[in-house]
Amino acid sequence: MGRTADVRVEHLTKRYGDVVAMADVSLTIPSGEFVAVVGASGCGKSTLLRILAGFERATEGVVEVGGVPVTGPGPDRGVVFQDYGLFPWLSVRENVAYGPARKKLPKAQVREVADRFIAAVGLTRFADRYPGQLSGGMQQRVAIARVLANDPSLLLMDEPFGALDALTRGDLQTELRRIHIETRTTVVFVTHSIEESVYLADRVVVMTGGASHGVPGHISRVVTVDLADRDVTSPAFNAVKREIAELVHTVPAAV
Ligand SMILES: Nc1ncnc2c1ncn2[C@@H]1O[C@H](COP(=O)(O)OP(=O)(O)OP(=O)(O)O)[C@@H](O)[C@H]1O
Numbered sequence: 517m518g519r520t521a522d523v524r525v526e527h528l529t530k531r532y533g534d535v536v537a538m539a540d541v542s543l544t545i546p547s548g549e550f551v552a553v554v555g556a557s558g559c560g561k562s563t564l565l566r567i568l569a570g571f572e573r574a575t576e577g578v579v580e581v582g583g584v585p586v587t588g589p590g591p592d593r594g595v596v597f598q599d600y601g602l603f604p605w606l607s608v609r610e611n612v613a614y615g616p617a618r619k620k621l622p623k624a625q626v627r628e629v630a631d632r633f634i635a636a637v638g639l640t641r642f643a644d645r646y647p648g649q650l651s652g653g654m655q656q657r658v659a660i661a662r663v664l665a666n667d668p669s670l671l672l673m674d675e676p677f678g679a680l681d682a683l684t685r686g687d688l689q690t691e692l693r694r695i696h697i698e699t700r701t702t703v704v705f706v707t708h709s710i711e712e713s714v715y716l717a718d719r720v721v722v723m724t725g726g727a728s729h730g731v732p733g734h735i736s737r738v739v740t741v742d743l744a745d746r747d748v749t750s751p752a753f754n755a756v757k758r759e760i761a762e763l764v765h766t767v768p769a770a771v
Pocket residue numbers: 532535537555556557558559560561562563564726727728733
């Protein structure tokens with residue numbers, strides 16, 4: 517079990533010049549929870565994630581991770597994007613070892629941590645390969661292992677599986693779910709796929725609005741996924757999917 521932190525967002529507003537991208541967003545995430553964020557393009561999902569990561573500052577509001585105000589990026593938060601962002605000149609093991617090595621841990625310990633997370637994403641046989649020798653799915657596994665090796669207390673993922681084929685995406689969803697059950701690291705996961713959100717998350721945050729709708733992006737509903745198993749073919753799973761789809765497709769009235 518790794519580190520884990522709670523998240524508190526209160527009355528968050530983000531403006532870009534005159535444009536109010538997002539207004540009055542409040543969300544509390546207990547530590548260990550997996551939260552997915554869904555919503556139509558432009559509603560502010562990535563903006564919320566970037567603010568939690570500390571890449572951008574909120575215009576107004578409270579943003580705290582583990583009780584500490586977010587003022588910039590930090591090693592307590594690990595971020596995974598759609599493009600894997602690996603160092604192409606480093607092997608899989610060196611990529612994953614990069615964070616632990618910077619902490620100046622003994623060499624043997626760095627290697628042990630790297631190999632543990634490489635094994636967790638099923639890439640032991642590829643530890644000495646370079647990113648250019650791997651498929652997209654394998655590269656994304658490396659990116660996830662690299663972030664986990666830093667022992668983040670909050671994992672922020674922005675469409676991490678968006679560029680992968682359906683089969684690979686399904687495999688990685690299964691693995692991420694297993695890893696989350698094992699580590700209990702808090703996760704905020706942005707996706708366009710409602711099915712993916714219901715499969716992975718304890719709660720799904722539905723956002724609507726956005727500058728192009730004439731209404732600032734905001735949270736329209738938070739849906740608890742109260743399903744014992746995540747059988748995507750079950751009627752119960754599909755009922756939750758339908759509920760979220762209806763919310764996502766409800767266009768807010770312009771003010
Ligand atoms: N740097 C920026 N400057 C000006 N406006 C921006 C900037 N970044 C985002 N926006 C605006 O903020 C709003 C929210 O953008 P954001 O990328 O968070 O949406 P999103 O829900 O993640 O969309 P998508 O699903 O298409 O990725 C949009 O209206 C966008 O045009």
